Each structure stands twice: as C-alpha cells, then as structure tokens.
Amino acid sequence: MSNISFFVPKGPFSINELFKGFSGQADQLEITDVKTLDKATKNHITFLNSNDYIDFAKTTKASACVTTSKLKKYLPKNCLTIVVKNVLFSIAEISKKFYPKADIDYPDQTLVEYSKHVSKFDTVTFGKNIFIGKDVKISSNSIIGSNTIIEHDVKIGENCIIGANVTLRNVLIGKNVVIQDGSKIGVKGFGFIPLKDKNFRFPHIGRVIINDNVEIGANCTIDRGSIGDTVIGNNTFLDNQVHIAHNVKIGENCMIAGQVGFAGSTSIGNNVSIGGQAGISGHLKIGNNVRIGGGSGVVKNIPDGTTVMGYPAVTLKEFLKKK
Amino acid sequence: MSNISFFVPKGPFSINELFKGFSGQADQLEITDVKTLDKATKNHITFLNSNDYIDFAKTTKASACVTTSKLKKYLPKNCLTIVVKNVLFSIAEISKKFYPKADIDYPDQTLVEYSKHVSKFDTVTFGKNIFIGKDVKISSNSIIGSNTIIEHDVKIGENCIIGANVTLRNVLIGKNVVIQDGSKIGVKGFGFIPLKDKNFRFPHIGRVIINDNVEIGANCTIDRGSIGDTVIGNNTFLDNQVHIAHNVKIGENCMIAGQVGFAGSTSIGNNVSIGGQAGISGHLKIGNNVRIGGGSGVVKNIPDGTTVMGYPAVTLKEFLKKK
Amino acid sequence: MSNISFFVPKGPFSINELFKGFSGQADQLEITDVKTLDKATKNHITFLNSNDYIDFAKTTKASACVTTSKLKKYLPKNCLTIVVKNVLFSIAEISKKFYPKADIDYPDQTLVEYSKHVSKFDTVTFGKNIFIGKDVKISSNSIIGSNTIIEHDVKIGENCIIGANVTLRNVLIGKNVVIQDGSKIGVKGFGFIPLKDKNFRFPHIGRVIINDNVEIGANCTIDRGSIGDTVIGNNTFLDNQVHIAHNVKIGENCMIAGQVGFAGSTSIGNNVSIGGQAGISGHLKIGNNVRIGGGSGVVKNIPDGTTVMGYPAVTLKEFLKKK
Numbered sequence: 001m002s003n004i005s006f007f008v009p010k011g012p013f014s015i016n017e018l019f020k021g022f023s024g025q026a027d028q029l030e031i032t033d034v035k036t037l038d039k040a041t042k043n044h045i046t047f048l049n050s051n052d053y054i055d056f057a058k059t060t061k062a063s064a065c066v067t068t069s070k071l072k073k074y075l076p077k078n079c080l081t082i083v084v085k086n087v088l089f090s091i092a093e094i095s096k097k098f099y100p101k102a103d104i105d106y107p108d109q110t111l112v113e114y115s116k117h118v119s120k121f122d123t124v125t126f127g128k129n130i131f132i133g134k135d136v137k138i139s140s141n142s143i144i145g146s147n148t149i150i151e152h153d154v155k156i157g158e159n160c161i162i163g164a165n166v167t168l169r170n171v172l173i174g175k176n177v178v179i180q181d182g183s184k185i186g187v188k189g190f191g192f193i194p195l196k197d198k199n200f201r202f203p204h205i206g207r208v209i210i211n212d213n214v215e216i217g218a219n220c221t222i223d224r225g226s227i228g229d230t231v232i233g234n235n236t237f238l239d240n241q242v243h244i245a246h247n248v249k250i251g252e253n254c255m256i257a258g259q260v261g262f263a264g265s266t267s268i269g270n271n272v273s274i275g276g277q278a279g280i281s282g283h284l285k286i287g288n289n290v291r292i293g294g295g296s297g298v299v300k301n302i303p304d305g306t307t308v309m310g311y312p313a314v315t316l317k318e319f320l321k322k323k
Numbered sequence: 324m325s326n327i328s329f330f331v332p333k334g335p336f337s338i339n340e341l342f343k344g345f346s347g348q349a350d351q352l353e354i355t356d357v358k359t360l361d362k363a364t365k366n367h368i369t370f371l372n373s374n375d376y377i378d379f380a381k382t383t384k385a386s387a388c389v390t391t392s393k394l395k396k397y398l399p400k401n402c403l404t405i406v407v408k409n410v411l412f413s414i415a416e417i418s419k420k421f422y423p424k425a426d427i428d429y430p431d432q433t434l435v436e437y438s439k440h441v442s443k444f445d446t447v448t449f450g451k452n453i454f455i456g457k458d459v460k461i462s463s464n465s466i467i468g469s470n471t472i473i474e475h476d477v478k479i480g481e482n483c484i485i486g487a488n489v490t491l492r493n494v495l496i497g498k499n500v501v502i503q504d505g506s507k508i509g510v511k512g513f514g515f516i517p518l519k520d521k522n523f524r525f526p527h528i529g530r531v532i533i534n535d536n537v538e539i540g541a542n543c544t545i546d547r548g549s550i551g552d553t554v555i556g557n558n559t560f561l562d563n564q565v566h567i568a569h570n571v572k573i574g575e576n577c578m579i580a581g582q583v584g585f586a587g588s589t590s591i592g593n594n595v596s597i598g599g600q601a602g603i604s605g606h607l608k609i610g611n612n613v614r615i616g617g618g619s620g621v622v623k624n625i626p627d628g629t630t631v632m633g634y635p636a637v638t639l640k641e642f643l644k645k646k
Numbered sequence: 647m648s649n650i651s652f653f654v655p656k657g658p659f660s661i662n663e664l665f666k667g668f669s670g671q672a673d674q675l676e677i678t679d680v681k682t683l684d685k686a687t688k689n690h691i692t693f694l695n696s697n698d699y700i701d702f703a704k705t706t707k708a709s710a711c712v713t714t715s716k717l718k719k720y721l722p723k724n725c726l727t728i729v730v731k732n733v734l735f736s737i738a739e740i741s742k743k744f745y746p747k748a749d750i751d752y753p754d755q756t757l758v759e760y761s762k763h764v765s766k767f768d769t770v771t772f773g774k775n776i777f778i779g780k781d782v783k784i785s786s787n788s789i790i791g792s793n794t795i796i797e798h799d800v801k802i803g804e805n806c807i808i809g810a811n812v813t814l815r816n817v818l819i820g821k822n823v824v825i826q827d828g829s830k831i832g833v834k835g836f837g838f839i840p841l842k843d844k845n846f847r848f849p850h851i852g853r854v855i856i857n858d859n860v861e862i863g864a865n866c867t868i869d870r871g872s873i874g875d876t877v878i879g880n881n882t883f884l885d886n887q888v889h890i891a892h893n894v895k896i897g898e899n900c901m902i903a904g905q906v907g908f909a910g911s912t913s914i915g916n917n918v919s920i921g922g923q924a925g926i927s928g929h930l931k932i933g934n935n936v937r938i939g940g941g942s943g944v945v946k947n948i949p950d951g952t953t954v955m956g957y958p959a960v961t962l963k964e965f966l967k968k969k
Binding site for chain 3: 107108109111113129131147149165167182184187188190192194195196197198199201219221223241243245259261263277279281297299311
C-alpha cells in the first residue's frame with residue numbers, strides 16, 4: 001500500500017532554492033521530495049535531529065540531510081549535509097515549500113454524496129448521507145456507516161466495516177478492518193514550534209496506514225504522520241477513545257485497551273498488550289511481547305518480554321517491591 | 324423495558340447441534356437462546372467461567388451451561404453441564420450460531436430521514452438531517468439534535484434531550500434522559516479471543532439500558548453488552564468523554580466525572596461518586612456509597628461506604644499514610 | 647468579543663420577586679441579569695460561595711449578592727446581601743428565572759443548510775451538509791468542514807479552519823483558529839446539585855470564548871460557562887481528546903497535550919505546558935510558566951514558574967526524591 005501519496009510534491013528545487021545563501025558544494029543536485037531517514041532515496045532531502053535516529057542516519061539513501069554540527073558525522077559521505085541551528089524549523093519550511101497546501105487540506109472539495117459518485121462501489125453496503133472524495137477505492141463486501149466522510153485518495157480493502165460519523169482522510173486501510181462510530185482517522189498531529197504570537201505549525205504530509213484485520217473502537221483519534229507515516233500492524237485491536245499521535249508505529253497482534261494514549265513517534269513491537277488509560281511518551285521504543293499495566297505512564301524504552309506497571313512505569317517486580 | 328431484543332435468535336438447536344459429538348445425556352433438550360447465568364430461564368444455555376459468578380451459578384434457571392471441570396459442581400443438578408477447555412470460545416461460537424449477523428450489524432438498512440418516516444413522532448422536536456430506523460419509538464416532548472442516527476428498535480422515553488452527532492444503537496432509554504453531542508451508545512465492546520492471524524471476535528448481542536433521569540456528557544462511548552446488558556441506573560450523571568465497556572452495571576444516583584473509564588463486566592453500586600480520569604478494572608464489584616478519587620486506578624472490589632484514592636487505589640487512610 | 651450573549655435575560659425582577667418573603671431592605675432595586683462577581687455591574691445579582699473568590703467579592707460592582715452568613719462581610723457595603731443556606735441552589739433558581747430556556751437549548755430551530763442561508767458567506771469555503779443557525783457570522787477566508795453544525799449567534803473570525811463533524815454552540819471564535827474533526831464546543835457543563843430522584847441541573851448560560859491563533863485537536867470537548875465564560879487565550883494549542891469543563895480559563899501560549907482534562911472553574915496562566923493525560927482539579931489557580939508532567943494529577947494551586955509531576959502532583963524535586 002506504500003506507493004500512494006495524498007499530495008504531489010512541488011519542485012524539484014535546487015539546494016540553493018531551499019537554502020538561500022547556501023555556500024556548500026551542491027552543484028546540480030535537484031531535490032524532489034522530503035522524507036524520513038529510512039524512507040528517503042536518491043534526490044530526497046531528509047533530517048537528523050536526535051541521537052535516537054543515528055542508526056537510520058548511517059544507512060540513509062537520501063541525497064541531502066538537514067542536521068546539527070554534532071550529528072553530521074553519522075551521515076553517509078555521499079549525503080550532502082546542511083548544518084542549521086533549528087533542524088525542525090528548517091525541515092518544516094522545506095516541507096511547506098514542497099507541500100504548500102498541507103496545512104489547509106480540508107474540506108476536501110471533491111466530496112460527492114456516494115450515490116452520485118462516478119466511481120462504482122457495486123459490492124459495498126452504504127448507510128445514509130455518506131460523502132466520498134476523488135480517487136477513493138472501497139473494495140468488495142465492505143460496509144460504510146451513515147454520516148461518514150471518506151476524503152480523496154483513501155483506500156479501503158475488502159470486508160471492512162466502517163461505523164457511523166467516522167472521518168477518514170489521508171489513510172490507507174487493509175482488509176477485514178473494523179472502525180467503530182465517531183473515530184477520526186488522519187487528522188493533523190500536534191506538531192509545532194512554539195513562537196510567541198503564533199506557533200509555527202509543522203506541516204503534516206504523512207499518512208495513516210492501517211493493516212489487515214485491525215479493529216478500532218469508537219471515538220478514537222489517529223493522527224497522520226508529519227513526514228513519514230503513522231502505522232498500525234496486522235490484527236491489532238484498539239478499544240474506544242484511544243489516541244494515537246503522529247508517526248507512531250504499532251506492531252502486529254497488539255491489544256490496546258480504552259483511553260490509552262500514545263505520544264508522537266513512539267514505536268511499539270508485536271504482541272504488546274496495554275491496559276486502559278495507560279500513556280506512552282513520545283520517541284520511545286517498546287519491544288515485542290511487552291505488557292503494560294492499566295493506568296501506567298511509560299517514559300522510557302522497554303525491552304522485549306517485559307511487564308511494566310506504575311507511574312512512571314517500572315518492571316512488575318520493582319512495582320510490587322515499592323508498594 | 325426488558326422484553327425488547329434487538330435480534331431474534333435462530334434455532335432452536337439441540338445440544339448435539341451445538342456440540343458435535345456431545346456424549347452426555349441430552350435427550351430431547353432444545354436450546355432456544357443464550358443468556359447470562361442470572362437472566363437464563365428454561366431452554367436457555369448459559370456459561371460459567373470464573374469464581375466471581377458462583378453465586379449466580381447456584382441459582383441459575385438455565386437448562387444447560389458451558390463450564391470447566393472445576394466449576395461444574397456449583398451448577399444446579401437439573402442444569403445440563405457441558406465441560407469444555409475454553410468456555411469463552413465455546414459460548415462465542417454458540418452465540419454466533421444463534422445470532423449469525425451480530426458482528427455485521429451496521430449500517431442499519433432501515434434508516435430513513437425522520438420526516439419521511441412512516442412512524443409519527445408528533446410531539447418530538449427534531450434538528451436537521453436525522454435518520455431513524457425501523458420500529459424506533461420516541462416518546463412525547465423529546466428533542467433530537469442534528470446529524471443524529473437512531474437505529475432500528477431503539478426506544479426513547481418522554482422528555483429526553485439527545486444532542487447532535489449522536490449515534491444510538493441497541494439501546495433502550497428511559498424518560499428525562501439527556502445525552503450530549505457526539506456520544507456513541509451501543510457500539511460493540513472490546514471482547515475477543517486473541518488468535519495469531521485474526522482475533523476471534525466475541526459476538527455482542529446485548530443492549531444498553533439507560534434508566535430515567537440519567538445525563539450523559541459529550542463524546543462518551545458506551546458499549547452494548549456481549550451476552551447480557553450494559554446498564555446505567557436512575558439519576559446517574561456522566562460527564563464528557565466517559566468510557567463504559569460492555570456488561571458494566573452502574574447503580575442509581577452516581578456521579579461520574581470526565582474521562583473516567585470502566586472496563587468490562589464491572590458493577591457499581593448506588594450513590595457512588597468517581598473523580599475525573601479514574602479507571603476501574605474489569606469484573607469488579609464496587610459497593611454502595613463508595614467515593615473514588617480523581618485519577619485513581621481501581622483494581623479490586625470495594626466494600627460499601629469506602630473512600631479510595633491512588634494507583635492502585637487504597638483507602639483514603641492508607642493513601643495519606645503513604646504520602 | 648464580549649458583548650454578545652446567546653440569550654436575552656427575562657426580567658427585570660425585583661428582589662422580592664426573586665426571593666419570596668425577603669425581609670431585608672431592597673426598596674426599588676431592580677435586577678436585570680445574573681453575573682459572576684467580576685463581571686457583574688449595576689443592577690446585576692451575583693453570588694459568593696467560597697473563600698477562593700473573596701478578592702473578587704471585595705471589588706464587585708454587583709447591586710446584590712447571594713451568599714452565606716460567614717462570607718457576607720467580604721462584600722462591599724453598597725451591595726445588597728441575601729444570606730441563604732444553599733447559595734448554589736439559590737443562584738441556580740435565579741438563573742432559571744432569567745434564562746428559563748437555558749436547559750433545553752437544542753436543537754437550534756434556526757438551522758438551515760448553509761447554501762440556503764440568507765446571510766452571505768462569500769469568502770468562506772464549505773464542505774458538504776453544513777447547517778448554520780441565525781445570526782451566525784463567519785469571517786473571510788475561513789473553511790468549514792463537512793457535517794459540521796454551527797448554531798445561532800456563533801461568531802467565527804477570519805482564516806479559521808473548522809474540521810468535519812464539529813458542533814459549535816454558544817461560542818465566539820477569534821481569527822486564525824483551527825478546530826479539528828469531531829470536537830464539540832459549547833456543550834453544557836457537569837454542574838448540578840445532587841438530589842435523590844432527579845439531580846437539579848445548574849443552568850448553563852455562559853459562553854466559550856476562543857481567542858486568536860488557537861488550535862484545538864480532534865474529539866475534544868469544551869463546556870460553556872455556567873454563569874460566566876469558559877476562555878482559551880491567544881496562541882494556545884490543544885491536542886486531541888482534551889476535556890475542558892465549564893468556567894475554565896486558560897491563558898496565552900499554552901501547550902496542552904492529548905487527553906488532558908480540566909475540572910470546572912480552574913484558571914491556568916500563560917506559557918503553561920501540560921503533558922498528556924494530566925488532570926487538573928476544579929477551582930485551582932495554576933500560575934504562569936508552569937510545567938505539568940504527563941499523567942500528573944494536580945490537586946492544589948501551583949505558583950508561577952514551577953514544574954510539577956506525579957499523583958498528586960508535587961514539585962519535580964520532591965517527585966525525584968520520592969522515587
């Protein structure tokens with residue numbers, strides 16, 4: 001499902017068009033898109049802003065990278081590095097150059113009431129008052145609830161059940177997926193650079209990718225990726241009112257109870273179970289087969305196979321000792 | 324309100340049709356429905372899977388019960404017991420036999436824009452763009468907000484105020500009830516048996532029963548019962564973003580603040596007050612006149628009249644001692 | 647934005663009409679409206695029920711005030727004081743006299759599909775199926791998402807982006823404001839006086855005031871003020887699923903992460919950052935430049951510049967010492 005983009009980037013731009021007054025050796029390098037370290041290939045620009053991503057930096061195939069003087073050394077020799085003071089601000093400005101409309105992406109002006117749609121959805125069952133945008137695909141035997149909005153380019157696999165009052169934008173959905181009433185998928189994430197008069201909003205140009213056999217409860221919110229995607233793995237089940245921030249990756253066969261929240265860019269392994277109302281901080285790596293107790297607050301990485309509890313979350317053994 | 328069912332069960336089935344190769348003494352016993360221990364009567368099949376329900380088991384009027392070899396002894400002599408390895412899996416399969424469409428219950432194909440409805444709702448005030456299913460009843464002086472969906476067989480008593488963007492399915496509502504904007508009532512609960520490729524979803528065939536004088540805030544989620552019902556007692560008030568899982572029973576005159584979450588099958592007494600963001604684990608029994616502090620995590624039963632706080636919640640005395 | 651009221655008060659009423667059998671010296675005093683201590687002016691009645699508001703009491707310009715025998719002494723000499731046993735019950739009854747329809751304020755019977763509206767919204771971009779009430783104003787270059795409801799008298803400034811499935815009632819919105827999908831703004835708060843058969847609902851006649859450059863995530867809930875307003879300051883950003891109760895005041899340049907909850911009447915200073923899932927109790931005063939860790943439970947006032955964490959929240963130093 002990974003070749004679909006919800007926006008076509010502007011450009012290409014030369015390095016000098018992206019960085020006015022750039023004095024490095026850029027020659028004829030043309031940049032065609034902005035991507036994360038792991039997804040970038042030839043002619044893409046990427047960014048490195050944290051020690052957490054050094055492993056990705058070492059093997060990136062990007063042609064250029066915005067970074068700091070300290071982190072520069074981790075990038076491959078053939079990747080042009082541009083050292084800046086504020087990496088996020090710089091990459092945000094570049095993103096806006098490639099995707100100038102990413103911040104005003106709604107409402108989708110291509111929405112049409114489903115029965116008037118030129119695309120045919122012959123084997124799909126529809127409720128009432130459903131609006132569908134351009135180039136939406138809904139595969140056979142899927143069911144779409146009433147008052148649901150499906151914006152342009154959304155893809156829905158076969159045998160899916162989408163509830164009522166759902167909004168789907170910037171999302172690719174596999175087969176046998178259930179999304180219950182009122183969930184909002186693909187909204188802009190909580191990414192911005194604080195400024196005094198008006199915070200600078202980080203552009204969100206990524207997608208949400210929901211793999212096969214996933215279930216999502218009612219009134220959940222799942223943010224689209226900023227650069228890069230938000231991903232939910234096969235056969236992972238979410239209860240009601242779960243909040244998943246931008247760029248979070250959740251593995252396969254996970255079980256996420258009600259009102260759990262994930263902050264941005266955290267990755268969760270496979271076979272992870274998380275109790276109700278637990279919170280997972282941003283930019284963490286949670287291993288496979290991890291169990292997180294209900295109401296826990298997770299603030300650091302958790303290795304494979306560990307059971308944690310508490311606020312801040314510690315291993316079950318430590319938690320019981322403290323009591 | 325208890326005689327309305329949202330589905331008509333298939334069947335009847337003989338024990339041998341339900342359990343292939345059953346070698347016990349079933350004779351001509353015909354099973355007509357699947358019910359919880361306390362609601363089952365003659366010709367019903369029920370299940371016993373936990374010590375928590377032994378009291379209900381001893382007095383059940385069910386004609387048959389799926390259980391384990393250890394729990395079998397608690398069932399009445401005249402109740403046919405079928406011992407299985409995985410009680411939940413077995414009863415789920417039986418439920419699907421009686422209610423094959425329980426998992427694909429939406430969208431309601433009987434929905435019609437309210438003004439085109441054959442039923443008359445003469446004394447009801449309607450907003451705009453409201454869809455109502457077959458056999459819905461709305462009593463006098465009730466008010467229904469815009470973009471709200473009321474699925475087949477839902478009953479709403481007199482003097483109710485239902486907000487905008489609400490979805491009501493599988494729910495019976497008393498009189499003088501308020502439900503604010505965006506709440507989703509009667510969605511499927513988070514009940515399934517984990518399997519590697521595709522979790523086995525436990526069928527949800529129960530209802531939500533909301534008694535008189537109840538108020539429910541905005542963007543709440545209340546799951547329908549799996550087998551059995553989810554119940555909210557008279558004059559209980561819920562704030563915004565409360566999550567109530569399947570089979571939860573809440574008593575009368577309770578006060579539940581914002582973002583509280585209840586896991587499945589827990590029962591709450593009368594006159595209970597619960598502070599914001601508290602979480603109550605599943606299968607617990609919370610007594611009458613209990614007070615639960617905001618942000619608490621309740622993981623065990625609480626006797627009548629107790630005040631608890633903390634994570635995990637302890638009595639107020641213990642909590643203050645620990646500090 | 648402060649001169650718009652969503653209801654016109656009934657009256658004026660004399661003190662003897664408001665308090666049957668009142669034996670104080672009220673003479674010809676006419677009461678025209680009910681307001682909070684700080685907003686009341688000549689011919690208004692107000693109330694004082696708590697030590698927390700003594701400073702406001704001392705300088706109130708109200709002509710009359712309902713209060714207790716203990717608190718009476720803090721009110722100005724020229725303010726007529728009416729001592730009652732239950733201040734909240736009394737002021738609630740007075741509110742209902744001035745605003746008899748405040749409790750049954752929906753659905754807005756003036757809603758019309760936007761394209762059929764007599765008001766012109768020439769420079770506004772609309773999605774589909776949008777309903778707009780009487781005297782709504784939407785300024786230039788704003789964008790309104792599909793299935794969104796904007797009730798009577800709501801004002802929206804220029805360059806705003808309102809998502810899909812949003813409900814706006816009793817709210818004044820500045821310029822450059824973003825509200826994402828599914829948020830419900832201006833619903834009635836969780837204010838009532840517990841009574842055995844049917845709790846007495848406190849009337850909600852206040853507004854929500856959202857100042858310039860604010861962003862609000864998806865599926866948030868913001869209650870209207872009871873008496874007085876709920877206010878969000880310039881350039882404050884809220885993530886998804888945030889819950890803001892009635893009468894909360896949030897300052898400028900605040901950053902509120904996902905699933906945070908605020909109980910009623912709390913005030914938050916400027917430049918405050920609050921981590922995900924934190925909860926703030928009611929009637930608190932949180933200073934400027936405060937940082938509240940994710941998952942914290944704040945139960946007392948916090949002075950300027952303090953960083954707090956934990957449940958209940960303590961200073962960072964204390965929190966680390968306890969660990």
